[in-house]
Amino acid sequence: MRLPCPICGERDRREFYYRGAALALHRPDPDAGDEAWADYVHLRDNPAGVTRDLWYHEGGCSAWIVVTRNTVTHEVLGAELAEGAR
Amino acid sequence: MRFSALRILKEGLTGNKGWTPHWRDPAPKPAYDVIVIGGGGHGLATAFYLAAEHGLTNVAVLEKGYIGGGNVGRNTTIVRANYNMPGNSEFYSHSLKLWEGLEESLNYNVMHSQRGVINLFHSDGQRDYAARRANSMINQGDDAILLDREGVRRMVPYLDFENVRFPVYGGLYHPRGGTARHDAVAWGYARGADMRGVDIIQNCEVTGIDVENGRVTGVQTTRGAIKAKKVGIVVAGRSGQVAALAGMRLPIESHVLQAFVTEGLKPCIDQVITFGMGHFYISQSDKGGLVFGGDLDMYASYAARGNLPLVEHVMEAGMTLMPMIGKARVLRSWGGIMDMSPDGSPIIDKTHIDGLYLDCGWCYGGFKAVPGSGNCFAHLIAQDRPHPAATRFRLDRFRTGVGLMDEEGTGSQHNLH
Ligand SMILES: Cc1cc2nc3c(=O)[nH]c(=O)nc-3n(C[C@H](O)[C@H](O)[C@H](O)COP(=O)(O)OP(=O)(O)OC[C@H]3O[C@@H](n4cnc5c(N)ncnc54)[C@H](O)[C@@H]3O)c2cc1C
Ligand SMILES: [Zn+2]
Numbered sequence: 001m002r003l004p005c006p007i008c009g010e011r012d013r014r015e016f017y018y019r020g021a022a023l024a025l026h027r028p029d030p031d032a033g034d035e036a037w038a039d040y041v042h043l044r045d046n047p048a049g050v051t052r053d054l055w056y057h058e059g060g061c062s063a064w065i066v067v068t069r070n071t072v073t074h075e076v077l078g079a080e081l082a083e084g085a086r
Numbered sequence: 087m088r089f090s091a092l093r094i095l096k097e098g099l100t101g102n103k104g105w106t107p108h109w110r111d112p113a114p115k116p117a118y119d120v121i122v123i124g125g126g127g128h129g130l131a132t133a134f135y136l137a138a139e140h141g142l143t144n145v146a147v148l149e150k151g152y153i154g155g156g157n158v159g160r161n162t163t164i165v166r167a168n169y170n171m172p173g174n175s176e177f178y179s180h181s182l183k184l185w186e187g188l189e190e191s192l193n194y195n196v197m198h199s200q201r202g203v204i205n206l207f208h209s210d211g212q213r214d215y216a217a218r219r220a221n222s223m224i225n226q227g228d229d230a231i232l233l234d235r236e237g238v239r240r241m242v243p244y245l246d247f248e249n250v251r252f253p254v255y256g257g258l259y260h261p262r263g264g265t266a267r268h269d270a271v272a273w274g275y276a277r278g279a280d281m282r283g284v285d286i287i288q289n290c291e292v293t294g295i296d297v298e299n300g301r302v303t304g305v306q307t308t309r310g311a312i313k314a315k316k317v318g319i320v321v322a323g324r325s326g327q328v329a330a331l332a333g334m335r336l337p338i339e340s341h342v343l344q345a346f347v348t349e350g351l352k353p354c355i356d357q358v359i360t361f362g363m364g365h366f367y368i369s370q371s372d373k374g375g376l377v378f379g380g381d382l383d384m385y386a387s388y389a390a391r392g393n394l395p396l397v398e399h400v401m402e403a404g405m406t407l408m409p410m411i412g413k414a415r416v417l418r419s420w421g422g423i424m425d426m427s428p429d430g431s432p433i434i435d436k437t438h439i440d441g442l443y444l445d446c447g448w449c450y451g452g453f454k455a456v457p458g459s460g461n462c463f464a465h466l467i468a469q470d471r472p473h474p475a476a477t478r479f480r481l482d483r484f485r486t487g488v489g490l491m492d493e494e495g496t497g498s499q500h501n502l503h
Pocket of ligand 2: 005006007008009057060061062063
């Protein structure tokens, strides 16, 4: 699998650290309550198909990126910088 | 049809014409007392214990593919009870005891082989941890022996003991650990359940879960609607999707785990050896193939096949530990879909919907759990209270933070297990 870093171009998967669902961008307010926080930290849509997840270009430009890809076929559909992605 | 040595002899002499199918192929009935979704190891074992221990025989197992097609037929077959934390410790101990009586209770040869598991360590700190873990195992009533380097060398002389990065300091030896034939476990439970009246229905995918006034009433399937008083979800890597049919989101992320097997060789590896630092473990099957694997590919996937970087990593780790395997040719590699939970430990619990139960989160270690999970899940479904060996596998531990079982000590977070 190769991921298209918006800054570095297409790079080997080994250069990236995987964080998981891009849900991590939607951090609740500190006082949002335990349901909201449990949701955020633990619960996942876990789709079989198109997903958006967060990768860190550790062996490259150090950007966090949101990759859109298919969990069934491993097809990579695109990527954008996490900054401002939401 | 019962299996016995005499029967094998008789069949051998009469052209093996008397063997019959191991289970029936029934059409779904309109209604059951209990429906078990998922005909993997855990689902089949659940059905078996519902019938064998709780007298519930009006039960169906609904499997979307075929029996043994999921992870139960894709794993590397290691069976052990060497856990450290309360919760896991008593559960895997219970499961190993069931393994030890399994062939008799099923009248089926699952080739359970207690050949011993050795977990290697490579530093003083790791030795301390291995000693602590060994003591936990002994306190639980299981067996553990701390081997020093010479002790390991006597058992497995072919390791690279002087490796510069990971010199072998010793090993945690668990003599009752070992392997079993994975698909025989599925077949044995399927046959045992079927003989007691359970309907095993293959090619039957559950596409909907019917809930009325907060209570489950049945399921929709590709073979029609089926009513049920109780429904158990036990679908491993597909847990998130099936739970979504009942409107639930789970603390589960599905990942791919790969494994490999070489051509058949003469017996050379007698035990199961794990090399945690390299994310590598290996055993030799009774056919002679070296069966080995490593860590997850480490990204969410339903592909049931992995990527090459992990293949390379596993091969490198194998060569680091035991250079002698370098000339063996790899025959096959494959992957399975793992239901990863945030703390790496499982869930066996009721849901917020009456009559709907959940068994998932087995991560990469659920084969050894097959008897224990089936036994405890059947108990929960039949009696509506947890089995004493599985009281801590609660779904709400992730919300409350109470009773998290983070065996690896990495933190309760999805990408860390
Ligand atoms: C490569 C690999 C190596 C492993 N090694 C080990 C090991 O050495 N030791 C160990 O203890 N564990 C190991 N495991 C883990 C172990 O295999 C799993 O944790 C365990 O098998 C999961 O439970 P199961 O057998 O019930 O799963 P499965 O066999 O996957 O059963 C789930 C079933 O549910 C069915 N299903 C899904 N959705 C639906 C639906 N909508 N309707 C109907 N049916 C459905 C699926 O078709 C499947 O048959 C390994 C796993 C892999 C992939
Ligand atoms: Zn980059």
